[in-house]
Amino acid sequence: MEALNAFKRNEYTGENRCTPCTAVNVGIAIILAGAAGVAAGTGVGIVFFLVALALIYFRGYLVPGTPALTKRYLSASVLELFGKEPVAGRASRSIDADAATEEQLVAIGALTDAEAPALTDSFATAWEAAIEGIRSEDIDESVLRTLFGTDDVSRHAATGAVIDGNQSIRWISEWALIADVAAGRLLAERGSGWETLSPNDRIALLRSLRLFIRVCPACGGTIDVTERTVDPCCERPHTLIEVACSDCETPLADDAVVGIDDDAPGRLRAIRE
Ligand SMILES: [Zn+2]
Known part of the structure; x- marks a missing residue:
């Protein structure tokens, strides 16, 4: 558990988790896992997806830099849908x-x-x-x-x-x-x-x-x-x-x-x- 806690990024998880960032990353994980499944077989796709979800759970995101990316590219109206009121x-x-x-x-x-x-x-x-x-x-x-x-x-x-x-x-x-x-x-x-x-x-x-x-x-x-x-x-x-x-x-x-x-x-x- 010690090792997991060290791995965990508190600034992006728990209370600080950014819902739009998480949603975007789960979407990316589904697409990549689907591609992996097609290329290397369903088992590989499933394993990839589970690893990706674990990363998102512990680190808050899969793709590095996501918080900055959603800040820049998701419009205010989309962010509001996720409860991110300005x-x-x-x-x-x-x-x-x-x-x-x-x-x-x-x-x-x-x-x-x-x-x-x-x-x-x-x-x-x-x-x-x-x-x-x-x-x-x-x-x-x-x-x-x-x-x-x-x-x-x-x-x-x-x-x-x-x-x-x-x-x-x-x-x-x-x-x-x-x-x-x-x-x-x-x-x-x-x-x-x-x-x-x-x-x-x-x-x-x-x-x-x-x-x-x-x-x-x-x-x-x-x-x-x-x-x-x-x-x-x-x-x-x-x-x-x-x-x-x-x-x-x-x-x-x-x-x-x-x-x-x-x-x-x-x-x-x-x-x-
Ligand atoms: Zn006074």
Whole structure:
């Protein structure tokens, strides 16, 4: 068993097994075993197939380099069939989705400009005052109904809700939720079409806005923006952005964008600065 464990590639098996890579390799094994069976007899074909399956089981793949190959050649839609949802969709949909979110926030005076976005001073001041105002408020379902403009909201635990029966939202912390309620009230006050937005669009705007928060709603501390890169199997590398208080460490926002380092989108570089 020791020898088998040494042979086993943990990065491609068990929890880390890549379903599309495994499927592609089993397909290749069937074709090669069939060819071997025709050329050298059925017995050889069967033995070849069993050895190939063992290799796939213990090493995660038969053909070396498969993880990189599926990442490059299998389209996102095929990978989704295997449950490989892109990282960007998993974390949040705001910043990478389209420029429109930031442009809307610029249009309503919350961000300075879409190319190098930052909170405008007037919005930042009003947002902090609004957060202060609701600090002790009970954020119940009626507050969330107003925030998302729909009657169908059910609260789940302190930081989750289901909207319109099918869309679930999870906030990264209770303070992130409070920041969103405060920002939603400000955006509603300022008009600019907030009332006409769907719950989805409101969520996207609030998530995007929260990436730029300047002051911790929990303790008034300064904000740290950290980044780390992830290179998941079968997907392009991503940069994860995490926005948290530098004093009390309350997490406030996060996002994932496709691309790392110089390949990262311009808007990500703007947040870094
Ligand atoms: Zn704090």
